[in-house]
Amino acid sequence: MPTPPSLKAYCLCLIVGSPLGALAQEIIDTETHRLEEVAEGIYFAVGNGALYTMSNALIIERDEDVVVVDTHITPAAGRALLDSIRVVTSKPVTTLINSHFHYDHANGVPAFGPDIEIIGHEVTYQKLTGDPANEHTYISSLTxxxxxxxxxxxxxxxxxxxxxxxxxxxxxxxxxxxxxxxxxIVFTPPTITLRESMTLYRGGREIQLHFFGRAHTGGDLAIFLPEEKIVFTGDMMLGGVSYMGDGYVSEWADTLQALKQLNFDLVLPGHGPGFRDRSRIDNVQAYYTDLTEEVSRLKALGFSADETASRADLRQHADTLGISQLGANLEAVQRMYNLMDGRIE
Ligand SMILES: [Zn+2]
Incomplete structure (x- = not known):
């Protein structure tokens, strides 16, 4: 008896061993990507190591076109993403969404041509029309x-x-x-910005964009698909603690609290595998809250940022986040000091 196509896809999923479990309908391996079909026509795109992509992307197929969330780290990586999209659909990519301004998520944009619509938070626009080549996070990546x-x-x-x-x-x-x-690299800002939220309804798909407050940057978007109960979180929510060098650690837990109000059962982060376990959000919320308290306490005692970074005790997060050593990320602590002292906003 011939195997029906849907069953075949399911079997492939079992053979490959999808980290997303039964919801991943199929895994498609292209030359440069592993595409996990997490719902019909929705693919979580992860680089396979053929070239450096650094971050994840999300491909959302609609009736007549395709929306892509994040474009990797370089135009070359963006072109590889576009080639991988061509493996699953010939529909045109009309719209990009930037989860945030960071180089490793936004610098692949030029690969999608000059006519593409790019949606991002207004802070993303400010950052990419400001002096993106001299952003410290970008500069340190070049080094x-x-x-x-x-x-x-x-x-x-x-x-x-x-x-x-x-x-x-x-x-x-x-x-x-x-x-x-x-x-x-040609830094390319959004063509449409939002401040709080926006919903795209075209092509039989509802795509919600939410800004819940500052977290990993000043303009992180959560991209939520209510029908499919999937949320792409960029770097505001990874499997564990995110990079904090442009972050707002003292506000982060509140932002994630708002994120949790959405009715999702799958989180697709900007780096690393997708996950379903909501307690991961609770765990990092607790970390950001405790880090804020600990840094404030040590700062009040007169310690420098360097001293605080080596003394901070967050070892209560050993079981949930694997933090077994004394100390906190120096870049994060320096930024927290700068924010607390009003040197940056
Ligand atoms: Zn980032």
Whole structure:
């Protein structure tokens, strides 16, 4: 008896072992991506390591067109995403949504051409029309990638076996390709902005965009599909603690409290695998609240940001977040000091 297509897809899912469990209807492996079909016509796009993508994207097929949330780290990675979209649909991509302004989510935008509509929070617009090339988070990423290439060159020189040399050579080519791809970056701001919320109804799909308050940046959007009960959270909610270098740690727990009011049963984050367990949100909320209290307490005792970063005790989060050592992220603490002292807003 021939296998019906839907059952075949389900079987493939079982064989591949989807981290999303039964809701992932099918896994499609393209040259550069793993596309997890998390609901009919909705694909969670994760780079497979063929080139550096850094962040996740979401592909939402509508009756006549396609909406894409986030575009990876470079135009080259954005083009790879577009090629992967072509594997599942020939419909035109008409609309992009930026979850936030960070380079690793927004710099693939030019791959989608000059006529694309780009929706983002007004803070995302401000950041991308301000001085994005000199944003400290972007600058430090450039340094990090250069350092990686330099380190691999040194290691390759010192390699003692052919196998090791081959492995290092491959890594070096991967990172050199990424560094070269950065030359093509053209920061591209949203063409439409929102401040609180917006809903797209075209093409048989409801797509809600929500700003619930400041968190990972000043303009994080949650992209919510009410019918499918799926939320794409960008970096405001990852599987664990997010990067805090542009964050608002003292406001973050409240923002996540508002996020939890949405009726979703699957969270798709900007990095790492999707998850269903809402207690993960509770866990990071507790962390951001405790970090705020601990940093305020140590600051009031007169400690510098450096001292506070090494003394902060968040080990009560060992079981839930694996924080077993004394200390907190220095960049986060410095930013919290700057915010508390009114040096930044
Ligand atoms: Zn980010």
């Amino acid at each position: 990090r990638f250069d350092n990686t290439v330099n380190r691999l060159e040194v290691e390759l020189d010192a390699a003692s076996s052919n196998a090791e040399r081959r492995e290092l050579q491959q890594q070096l080519e991967f990172w050199r390709a990424h560094v070269a791809a950065q030359d093509e």
